[in-house]
Amino acid sequence: MGVPLAWLIRRQDLRLRVLADSGGLDRDVIWAHSIELADPAPWLTGGELLLTTGLRLTADSGACEQYVGRLVKAGVAAVGFGIGLSHERVPETLVAAAEEAGLPLLEVPLPTPFVAVAKAVMERLAQQQYEGVVRASRIQPRMTRAALHGGAQAVVRELAVSTATSVVLLDHDGKVRAAHPPDAAAPEAALRAGPPSREHAAAAVSAGQDGVVAVQQVRVGPRAHGRLVLAADRTLTPVDHLLLGHAASLVALEAEKPLRLRDEQNRVNGLFLRMLLGGSITASAALDHLTDAGFPVRDGIRVLVLRGGGPRRALQAVGTELAERGLPLFGRGHGGCAAVLLPAGHVVTAQTVTDGARARLRSRTWAGLSAVHDLADGPAALTEALNAASVAEARGSLAVVPFESLAGQLLAVTPETRKILVTLAETQLAPLAAHDAAHGTDLLVSLRAFLEHNGGWEAASAALGVHRHTLRSRMERVRGLLGAADLDSAHVRAELLLALSAWQEPGGSDRAG
Incomplete structure (x- = not known):
């Protein structure tokens, strides 16, 4: 959004006269700035109408060429030269340098204050902003009606027509869900952008061989529905951004309809499950x-x-x-x-x-x-x-x-019960482990075989590869070390077997296997 130079020239109250590059009057001025520095370029951002009386400018052709060159490099839209103060007339060398460089040069007569020119530019910019808001307010209801009657495709079409751009709606995988014109493809810049990020809600704008491309997330809260891509061969205006954001919201709401219904059903189903499991x-x-x-x-x-x-x-x-x-x-x-x-x-x-x-x-x-x-x-x-x-x-x-x-495994592997079994094992089995370590016996191994074979002497001794009398002797030592435990009791045998399932040798080697 800017003020065309031709519009300023037509303002008869300003009495501006074009001295150089009359073919460049279609340029837009985004600001009017009065500055008298010999090198004003560091204080410029581009698009300005630079107003000067030439206070520090000589009529030397080399100096004028350098001055104009710096302004062109800074992207100045035009120069307004005020006469009647530092210079009675605009130096011919400056006119020639501006014409050569293609920089519009305007003569500002002495009766016209610079502030009048700046005020005209600012008032026109404000008017354009208001016109943009009015235009957007008229387009948004059309876009909303399009969403109600035609869904995402209709929203994409309305956005493209209203902004005179190309619009594509992409899903999570970069596939085209809707486009206008119908044969429009997603620009490479949009495909390289990757999936939408929750951290960046504003449209991402880039310029390249595809022109200007704006990529807007289509998202409601944590749930993303893809990307809306707008491509233009011009700089995007605030109205373009406003309409792009509105379109993204409409597309997101359209995608949310079935999901919201599903979420509500899931909530009801969750309440039911609470009653069922309770x-x-x-x-x-x-x-x-x-x-x-x-x-x-x-x-x-x-x-x-x-x-x-x-x-x-x-x-x-x-x-x-x-x-x-x-x-x-x-x-x-x-x-x-x-x-x-x-x-x-x-x-x-x-x-x-x-x-x-x-x-x-x-x-x-x-x-x-x-x-x-x-x-x-x-x-x-x-x-x-x-x-x-x-x-x-x-x-x-x-x-x-x-x-x-x-x-047969649950108690040994569940963390809560395993803590209890480990404590039980350390209390009851440590004396047997100490005896085995001191005397080279196999009391723990023998106790495990005896318990796992349900107290059957023949089967347990066969599993150990020893005579049953040897096993009986070992079990007597076990009884003594365990405080005369009654190994004929099913409860005692069950407790010892559970303890063995959680037993770890000192140093951490697990013997529960």
């Missing part, structure tokens, strides 16, 4: 709700628990994965984890859902899966999945850990 809803009522939501329950249900990545983000990622596979999300946060309902026997597996969610989260997560349950066993399914997820985290396993695979 045991406060009947199986028949649960069946009706799940059936109405399109959730298959013929073969029963499973609960998948994800640890890590944050419950909210994990539920969003899982919800997207399930939506792409035609399944509704029934999920809720529970103790820092995300709990999700899955249909048993479905083609969508827990591992598939977990892997997809991990890719979206880009963070480490551990997953546990309950056994198959009917709708009346929601609380039990949740407990199983939580325990299995704890095991997955303890193992550092990226594979989903099914609860059924934990038979």
Whole structure:
């Protein structure tokens, strides 16, 4: 946005006269600035109408050529030379230098103060800004109506027509979703920009062989829907930027409609799941709700628990994965984890859902899966999945850990119970380990074989490769070291076997295997 020199010349009250480069009057002036320095270039940004009386300028042709050269290099739009003070008339050498360099040179008569010229420029700029606001206010309702009736494609068309530019809507992968003109392609500058970034909400503008390109994110909160790209063969105006931002908002809202509905449904489903896993809803009522939501329950249900990545983000990622596979999300946060309902026997597996969610989260997560349950066993399914997820985290396993695979292992690998078992092992088994170290015996190994063979002398001695009398002798030493423990008691044998499952030799070597 600027004031054409031709408009200023037509202002009869200013009485400006063109002395050089009359063909350059289509140039726009973005500011009028009075300055008398011999070298004003360091204080200029380009596009100015420089007003001077030539106070420090001589009529020497070399000096005039250097002066004009510096102004052209600084990007000055034109020079207004005031006569009647330092110079009675504009030096011919300055006129010649300006004509040669293609720099418009205007004569400002003595009765016309510089402030009048500057005021005319500023008032015209303000008027243009107001006209731009009025123009935008007329275009925005048309653009909104286009969104209501024609969606994103209609918004793109209205933006392109209103700004006389080329507009393309790109998705996350850089593919064209809508364009106007219809054959418009995304400029290379927009494709090189990569996916939208949440940190930069304003349009990114670049200039190159494709002209001027503005790339505006299409985003609502943390959710991005692509990029809106506007390409022009001119400098973009504030109105262009205003309309581009409005169009991006309309396209984002259009994309959000189904997602907002899905989010609301997920919220309702989460409340239902809270009741199901809490045991406060009947199986028949649960069946009706799940059936109405399109959730298959013929073969029963499973609960998948994800640890890590944050419950909210994990539920969003899982919800997207399930939506792409035609399944509704029934999920809720529970103790820092995300709990999700899955249909048993479905083609969508827990591992598939977990892997997809991990890719979206880009963070480490551990997953546990309950056994198959009917709708009346929601609380039990949740407990199983939580325990299995704890095991997955303890193992550092990226594979989903099914609860059924934990038979005989759960107490030893769950962090909470393992701490208790380690304490038990250090109390009961340390005397045996000390005796073995001091005398070169195998009491710990013998006790493990005896317990794992359910107190069967023949089977345990065969496993050790010793005579049963040797094993009996060793067990007598074990009894003595353990305070005459009754190894015939099932409770004592169970406690010792659990202790052995968590036993670590001094120095950290795990003997639980």
